Amino acid sequence: MKTMLALGVAFALIFTAGLPAADAATLAGKVAFEGTAPVAEKMAMDADPTCQMLHPDGAVADDVIVNSNGTLKNVFVYVKEGVTGTFPAPTDAVQFDQHGCQYTPKVFGIQVNQPLEIINSDNTLHNVHALPQNSKEFNLGMPIQGMKLKKTFTSPEVMVKIKCEVHPWMSAYAGVLEHPFYGVTNEEGAFEIKNLPPGNYVVETWHEKYGAQTQNVTIAGADEAKELAFSYKG
Amino acid sequence: MHRYCQAVAAATFLLIIAGGLVTSTGSGLAVPDWPLSYGQFFPPMIGGIRFEHTHRVIAGTVGILTLILSIWLFRREQRGWVKRLGLAALAAVVVQAVLGGITVLYFLPDIVSVTHACLAQTFFGLTVAIALVTSKGWREDLPYEFDRDPSSLRQILIATDVFLYLQLILGAVVRHTEGLGIAFHIVVALLVLLHVLITLQTASRITGEKKILRPALSLGLLVTIQFFLGLGAFIVKIVLKNTGAVPYPATVFFATAHQATGALVLATALLLTMRVFRRLASRNCGAPVAVPSES
Ligand SMILES: [Cu+2]
Numbered sequence A: 001m002k003t004m005l006a007l008g009v010a011f012a013l014i015f016t017a018g019l020p021a022a023d024a025a026t027l028a029g030k031v032a033f034e035g036t037a038p039v040a041e042k043m044a045m046d047a048d049p050t051c052q053m054l055h056p057d058g059a060v061a062d063d064v065i066v067n068s069n070g071t072l073k074n075v076f077v078y079v080k081e082g083v084t085g086t087f088p089a090p091t092d093a094v095q096f097d098q099h100g101c102q103y104t105p106k107v108f109g110i111q112v113n114q115p116l117e118i119i120n121s122d123n124t125l126h127n128v129h130a131l132p133q134n135s136k137e138f139n140l141g142m143p144i145q146g147m148k149l150k151k152t153f154t155s156p157e158v159m160v161k162i163k164c165e166v167h168p169w170m171s172a173y174a175g176v177l178e179h180p181f182y183g184v185t186n187e188e189g190a191f192e193i194k195n196l197p198p199g200n201y202v203v204e205t206w207h208e209k210y211g212a213q214t215q216n217v218t219i220a221g222a223d224e225a226k227e228l229a230f231s232y233k234g
Numbered sequence B: 001m002h003r004y005c006q007a008v009a010a011a012t013f014l015l016i017i018a019g020g021l022v023t024s025t026g027s028g029l030a031v032p033d034w035p036l037s038y039g040q041f042f043p044p045m046i047g048g049i050r051f052e053h054t055h056r057v058i059a060g061t062v063g064i065l066t067l068i069l070s071i072w073l074f075r076r077e078q079r080g081w082v083k084r085l086g087l088a089a090l091a092a093v094v095v096q097a098v099l100g101g102i103t104v105l106y107f108l109p110d111i112v113s114v115t116h117a118c119l120a121q122t123f124f125g126l127t128v129a130i131a132l133v134t135s136k137g138w139r140e141d142l143p144y145e146f147d148r149d150p151s152s153l154r155q156i157l158i159a160t161d162v163f164l165y166l167q168l169i170l171g172a173v174v175r176h177t178e179g180l181g182i183a184f185h186i187v188v189a190l191l192v193l194l195h196v197l198i199t200l201q202t203a204s205r206i207t208g209e210k211k212i213l214r215p216a217l218s219l220g221l222l223v224t225i226q227f228f229l230g231l232g233a234f235i236v237k238i239v240l241k242n243t244g245a246v247p248y249p250a251t252v253f254f255a256t257a258h259q260a261t262g263a264l265v266l267a268t269a270l271l272l273t274m275r276v277f278r279r280l281a282s283r284n285c286g287a288p289v290a291v292p293s294e295s
Helices: A002-016 A049-054 B002-024 B049-076 B080-105 B110-133 B136-140 B151-176 B182-206 B210-239 B248-285
Strands: A025-034 A076-081 A094-099 A102-104 A107-111 A116-120 A126-131 A138-142 A148-151 A157-164 A171-177 A182-184 A190-196 A199-207 A211-219 A225-233
Touching: A025 A076, A025 A199, A025 A211, A076 A107, A076 A157, A076 A171, A076 A190, A094 A107, A107 A182, A116 A138, A138 A148, A157 A199, A190 A199, A199 A225, A211 A225, B002 B049, B002 B110, B002 B248, B049 B080, B049 B110, B080 B110, B110 B151, B110 B248, B151 B182, B151 B248, B182 B210, B182 B248, B210 B248
Parallel strands: A025 A225, A094 A116, A107 A171
Antiparallel strands: A025 A190, A076 A182, A076 A199, A094 A102, A116 A148, A126 A138, A126 A157, A157 A171, A182 A190, A199 A211
């Protein structure tokens, strides 16, 4: 009985620490895009000659990116409801780069109190302004190439907008969560959420232009691999 | 002295346009630090920094001009109340700079931006008033007898000024909250238009004095222009908002021009009011006011 209890405690600890657990599932899927992809607007970067030079063929807006396989990029997918337990913030920083006068990544997830490393890779000045409602707002100048800053968000929030006040076309979105169950769609419109323990969940997708969608998911347990399909209409 | 005061007022008008451009282009936070800009006096002039930093440079210049003005008035001016006007202008410019700093460091809280906008035009009014009272005409004005009882003109002027100042506050709120209280602003606009028309009509009825009729006419003209600029700003900023139908320069133009013309309207109304009251004061005294010599 005692060993059972000890085992139970050990399991509980493993779960709450968010470590890979034996019977956790992987949630994967795709976000399709129906209809014709909008023509990306040209972005005039003449406000800063350095930015313009970095895009000799001209830059286009990055708010809607429809992949060649008919899927939507930069959709934030996360478990909105149903997660129990606490998940300490990873000490590894999320890298957030200002490169070519655009943000990389454009959409990303981060845990509460996880460090966000902001980098300026450009030979020009950027001004990174985060506009959270629940955490402390910051607006910081990064005038030197190679400069790095570390910041954190202290409360969950989907999404926190980040923009550059010098280059009005620059914007990015961070999904700040108390747990690690999130992903962002890639060049194939695919996302993956790993190590999700058994349970009933509400999964939400969020896109800058096309908004949010939700689906209910039940994970029965034991190395389950769930496939989810979402679809946005253009 | 008078010339210098006029120059300060002109520089202040330029500053109001520069400040308006900061808001219209959304460049208020392009420079995150204050009072220095990226820790420098002259940051690279790119993107929104061009507007924000230009505004800071002109503001700094106006600040120095105002300091000189107040010292000059303090040492040379004989009328105590004019000295105090100079000190008030100096105090206003300092408070204005601090508000500008606060609005940057606290990410443009609406209340601070609105106060900064209202104080800007109040300060402009102060510089115009100082320029007026240091003019030769003001000192040498002989008591002027109105053709008819001027009390109606006095009343309508006070009402007009009150509505204009209210309109300034409402306009600043609309501008910094993206349209809050727009209905109220439109209603007061109609009231202002009506009052300015009555002012014009009353002034022309009771006096033939050019120094009153001219600013009254200017006021009528400016308010008319202002009305249409406001209509334009309303259409491009609120009615057609997010439709993509309006080219960006048009939104910048209407909002900034509406604000700058508003400053001119306010200053003209102030000038007219002061001239009328100056003459009424002369009449009540029954004798010309002693004229201190120009320094
Ligand atoms: Cu930038």
